[in-house]
Amino acid sequence: MRIDDAPGLLREGYTWAGRLRGDRPAVPIRLLGRRAALVGGPEGVRRFYDPSLRRRGALPLPVKLVLFGRGSIHGLDDAEHRHDKAMYLNVLTPAAVDDLSRRAQAEWSAAASSWTADRPVVLFDEAVRVLTASVLSWAGIPDPRADVTGRRLAAVLDGFATPGAPYARAALARWRLNRWAAGLVRKVRRNQIQPRPGTALDVAARARDLDGSLLSETRAAVALLNVVRPTVAVAWFVTYAGIALHQQPEWRRRVASGDSAACRAFAQEVRRLYPFVPVLAARARDEQDVLGVRVPAGGLVVLDVHGTDHDPTHWPEPERFDPNRFLSGPVDPDTLVPQGGGDVRTGHRCPGEDVTLTMIEVATRALAETPYTLPPQDFRVDLSRMPTLPRSRVVMTVPPSSDQRPSETEPSRSGHEIA
Incomplete structure (x- = not known):
C-alpha cells in the first residue's frame, strides 16, 4: 500500500505538489487515507473542474469548518451549488465591485496620509485594517469594532491550515465571527438594522434555500x-505587492503615472507568483480514469495550484516577477488558477476573483504613489506555512517630506521569497 502523502504536504507546503507531479498532468498519490490523483497544468485544471467530480466531503472537516463554515458553498454541488452561486453573483456585480473599489481607494488614501516618518508601518496589518473597513461599509455592516473584526478574520485565514496554536486561534476567531455574523442577520430580520438593499448583509439575511425556506x-x-x-x-x-513595487522601480513609476494596464498586469503577476493556497481538492463521484490515474468512487483529485501557476511551459522563468506576461496578449485561463479555475457562473471558480484583482490594483496604486521605503528586515518565507507571509510582515517607513521620490534601493533580504 502506498504511504500517505499528507505528512509531505504539511512539511513542504507550496512545493509539495510540484515535487510529486513534475511536468506530468497527473500522478497517483495517497492522501488522508484515500487513493487520489494529483493533477496540474491546463489539462489537469480542465479535468479538475469536470462534472464527474464533486466538492462535498473533499476538504478535511477541521479545515472546512474554520475557513469556510458549515454548509458553505465550497462543499455544495449541482443544483444546490448553482442556487448559492447565484446569490454571490447577485452581490458581486460590476457596479458593486466599482463601489467597493471607491471605498477602498478612500480608505487607502486616509491610511497613507496618516503614515508619518517617526512611525514604521507594518504593511500586512495595515492592509487587514484597510480591507476590513472597506468591505464592512460596502457590505452594509455597521461595526464600531471593525479593527477587532479584522484581526479575527486575519486569524482565521492565518491559522486554518497550521496545526497547533495558529489553528486554535483560528478556531476561536471563527467561533466569535460566527456569533457576530449571526447576530447581524438576526438584527436585520427583526428590523433593528436596515442595510442598503442589495448589499451583502441584506442579501444574506433574506436569502432562501433551494426549497424556498429562509x-x-x-x-x-x-x-x-x-x-x-x-x-x-x-x-x-x-x-507581496509592497515588496514587488520596492524591487521594481520602473513598474512603480508606471503604476504611479496612472497606467491602468500596467497596474492590472502587476496585480495579475502578484496573484500568479504568490497564490494563496498550494492545492485544491475534489472527490470522484464514481470510479473513473483521471488522466491515466485510476481513482475509486470517493477518491480524491487534487489540483496543484502553485505548480500550475509556476509551470515553465506556460510561464518562462516562472520564479521571476514580470508583469509583462500579462501585456502581450490573452492568457489561457487554465494556466492561471490562483483562486481556482473553471467557469465562474456554472462551476467552482471563485466569484470574488474580480474583487481580488480590483483590491490588489487599488492597493498597488496607493502604494506606488506613496514614497515609502523598506528598511532592512527579515523577508524570508516559510513555504511549509499555508498561507505564508514574509517573517517581518513587511515593515515600511516614509520620509519626513512627502515630496521625496520613492526609494529605488533593494531591500536587504535573507532567505528567499515565496516561489
Whole structure:
C-alpha cells in the first residue's frame, strides 16, 4: 500500500505538489487515507473542474469548518451549488465591485496620509485594517469594532491550515465571527438594522434555500462571512505587492503615472507568483480514469495550484516577477488558477476573483504613489506555512517630506521569497 502523502504536504507546503507531479498532468498519490490523483497544468485544471467530480466531503472537516463554515458553498454541488452561486453573483456585480473599489481607494488614501516618518508601518496589518473597513461599509455592516473584526478574520485565514496554536486561534476567531455574523442577520430580520438593499448583509439575511425556506441564521452568517473573509484575504497579496513595487522601480513609476494596464498586469503577476493556497481538492463521484490515474468512487483529485501557476511551459522563468506576461496578449485561463479555475457562473471558480484583482490594483496604486521605503528586515518565507507571509510582515517607513521620490534601493533580504 502506498504511504500517505499528507505528512509531505504539511512539511513542504507550496512545493509539495510540484515535487510529486513534475511536468506530468497527473500522478497517483495517497492522501488522508484515500487513493487520489494529483493533477496540474491546463489539462489537469480542465479535468479538475469536470462534472464527474464533486466538492462535498473533499476538504478535511477541521479545515472546512474554520475557513469556510458549515454548509458553505465550497462543499455544495449541482443544483444546490448553482442556487448559492447565484446569490454571490447577485452581490458581486460590476457596479458593486466599482463601489467597493471607491471605498477602498478612500480608505487607502486616509491610511497613507496618516503614515508619518517617526512611525514604521507594518504593511500586512495595515492592509487587514484597510480591507476590513472597506468591505464592512460596502457590505452594509455597521461595526464600531471593525479593527477587532479584522484581526479575527486575519486569524482565521492565518491559522486554518497550521496545526497547533495558529489553528486554535483560528478556531476561536471563527467561533466569535460566527456569533457576530449571526447576530447581524438576526438584527436585520427583526428590523433593528436596515442595510442598503442589495448589499451583502441584506442579501444574506433574506436569502432562501433551494426549497424556498429562509436560510437559518447560521447558514446566512456563513454566507455573509464568505463574502467578507476573502476580501480581507487580499492582505496577503498586498503584502507581496509592497515588496514587488520596492524591487521594481520602473513598474512603480508606471503604476504611479496612472497606467491602468500596467497596474492590472502587476496585480495579475502578484496573484500568479504568490497564490494563496498550494492545492485544491475534489472527490470522484464514481470510479473513473483521471488522466491515466485510476481513482475509486470517493477518491480524491487534487489540483496543484502553485505548480500550475509556476509551470515553465506556460510561464518562462516562472520564479521571476514580470508583469509583462500579462501585456502581450490573452492568457489561457487554465494556466492561471490562483483562486481556482473553471467557469465562474456554472462551476467552482471563485466569484470574488474580480474583487481580488480590483483590491490588489487599488492597493498597488496607493502604494506606488506613496514614497515609502523598506528598511532592512527579515523577508524570508516559510513555504511549509499555508498561507505564508514574509517573517517581518513587511515593515515600511516614509520620509519626513512627502515630496521625496520613492526609494529605488533593494531591500536587504535573507532567505528567499515565496516561489
